[in-house]
Amino acid sequence: SEPLPADPTGQRLCEIFGYYPWNFIRADLPDDATTKAAWTTVTTYPLRPRVLWNQWQDANQLIGVRFTHDTRYALLDLDAGGDYCTPEGVAQIRAALETIGITRTLLIRSSWSGGLHLYLPFAELVNTFNLAVTLKECLTAQGFRLQAGQLEIFPNVKAYGVQTFIEYMGHRLPLQPGSGSCLLDDALNPIGDSLARFFWLWDGAAGHQDLETLRHAMKIGRDNHRKKPKRRRHPVESWRQDMDLEITEGWTAHGQTNHLLKTIACYGRVFEGHEGQALLDYALHLAITRPGYEQYCRHQHEIERKVTAWARAVEGYYWPLGTTPSRDTSQPKNNLVPFNQQQAEDAQHRICAAYTELEQAGDLPEQITARAKAIAQAAKVSQQTLYKHLSLWHPAHQEGVIAQLASLLASEETITAPTPESPEPREIKELHPSERYMKGEALCAGDLGSDQNSFSPERGVRGDEPAFPQEAEPAAYDPALHEQIQHEIRSLGWSGEVIRQFIADRFEGKRWFELTEDERLLLLYHLRVLDSLSAGEPAAVTIQNPSPTNQ
Known part of the structure; x- marks a missing residue:
């Protein structure tokens, strides 16, 4: 432990107020007694006990300390000119403190300004933060205003620092020579400035506190502080x-x-x-x-x-608060489509129409720059708008409308088709596992009489590729058929939503990737019929360079 001063009174001062030596505060004593002191925090070194006693005796400077996690005292600062800096105000505060077990206090004048410090001494160490929240709840519950210029509590209810440690507020030491601090009676009359007498009164007050009641109040105060929600103005x-x-x-x-x-x-x-x-x-x-x-x-x-x-x-x-609304507030003001969305959809339609028109006329350039310029000019859109929709015209982003639809149809998006009143149950399909995923092979007739316990690779052993039996292989991809379907959709000028709904209507709710090869050929037939009806020509379904599957 740090060496204490030789003076017994100095030792007592250091034992009570030198418990936490870090980040102490100091100020030069102002020449004018009515001027406020310019306090600063010293963070470069701790306040050693002997230095504390020496600086307390210096009449040219003021010294102050802070609280740490435990404390033997608290104090209330009653500013001069405030509502409580009167004998009646002090009596009211003392009566309020008795409700939490604090029955004895020490009253001093803090400085020449006339402010008061009401010390609350304890015979044992108590938790600093719990004491702070308890004092705050006790005084606010009984109508006292806790604010600067009126009434302040030391230790204060500080915030919890997440990244940096937050200190308690500091306070000046009592009865420092030349500071104007002195002991007061109940009528606020000076009764001396002896530090020895201050500690004699201190011990008498500390021994009469009801610590059991105080600790119970501190538990309630801390619990209330934890459960208290942050006040938000409704x-x-x-x-x-x-x-x-x-x-x-x-x-x-x-x-x-x-x-x-x-x-x-x-x-x-x-x-x-x-x-x-x-x-x-x-x-x-x-x-x-x-x-x-x-x-x-x-x-x-x-x-x-x-x-x-x-x-x-x-x-x-309007209607009275807490009653049923007298007007319907559930309906939206209007069903208008947002202007930006309407503009974007209109631009996409014009880009698709321009692309189809240029392709049918044979004027669609192969070079990307020329193609973009031609489409933008025909669709009357800017280059910036055109490049927002690359999938509608750019070859690198447009592997065909069908490929784009396949990715859309493969998503989890459900088809918004009208549901019949009495839906028919779907056809029950059998699960056909592939041969290479079979778990075992069937025994031959001659093997039935063999030893059932003997191990044989032909009997039900685990496969080399453990997996759940799969469905039959999907239909092979036919690029020629795919290209012809893509061409017909472009010729019709259909959007992704239209072709998706068309496939669902013609093939019992199926999506593109669920169609078999024959169904895709039938889809091409339907598209050719619609295209010929719009053009006034008979439909003809031909496959260029057919794949082995179509042959």
Whole structure:
């Protein structure tokens, strides 16, 4: 431990106030006693006990300390000129402290300014933060205002530092020579500035505290602090306070009658629950008694008619707080498509139409730059808009409309087709595992009489590729058929949603990747028929360079 001063009074000062030597505060004693001291925090070195005693005796400077996790005391700072810096205020605070077991206190004048420090000494160490929250709850619950300039608590209820450690606020030491600090009686009369007498009174007060009651109160205070939700101002309460402020201020200029009458009627309807004649009487009485009514209101000759109009309008729109709404608030204001979305969809349609027109006319350039310029000019869109939709025209991003649809159809998106009233059950299909995924092989007839316990690779052994039996292999990809279907869809100018719905309607709700090779050939036939009907020519389904599957 650190060596203490030789003086017994200095030893006692260091034992009580030198418990936490770090980040102490100091200030030069101002020449003018009415001037506030310029306090600074010293973070470069700790305040050793002997240095603490030496600086306390220096009449040219002021010294102060901070709290740590445990403490033997607390103090209340009653600023000069505040509501509690009186004998009656001190008596009220002392009575409040007795409810949590603090029955003895020491009162001193803190400086020449006339502020008071009320010390609360304890015979044992107590948790600093628990003591701070308990003092705060005790005083606020009994109507005391805890704020700078009125009443402050040391130790304060500090925030919890996540990245940096947050210190408790520091306070000056008592009865320092030249500081104007002295002991006071209950009537706030000075009774000396002896530090030895201060500690004699300290010991007497500490021995009379009801620590059992205090510890119980500290447990309750800490629990309440943990459970207390962060106060958030409710929008309804904010609305009420705003209207109350406007009504209280009344008229301050001409041209405010309609606004104030509407506010008064709304307040009476929502928060007072008035309706009908009661709402009219309430609004009229409140309006004509507001400040500035006779000076600024130019509708005094027709105030009853104005109040009646606003009361009826408000009653049809608002309802008392906590009751069922009197108007339907569930319907949206309109069903308009957002302007940006409408513009984007229109641009996509024009790009598709321009692409199809250029392709059918044989004027679609192969070079990307030339193609982009031609499509942008035909579709009347900018290059920036065109490059937002690469999949509609760029070869590198457009492996065919069908490929794009296949990726869309393979997603988890459900088809929004109308559901019949009595849906027929889907066809039950059998699961056909592939031969290479079979778990074992069947025994031959001659093997039935063999030893059932003997091991044989032909009997049910685990396969080399453990997996769940798979369905039959999907239909082979036919690039020629794929290209012809893609061409027909481009010729028809269909979007992805249209071709997806067309496939679902023609093939019992199937999606593109679920179609067999024959069904894809049938899809091409349907597309050719529709294309020929639009062009007025007979349909003809031919396969160029057919694959072995189609042959």
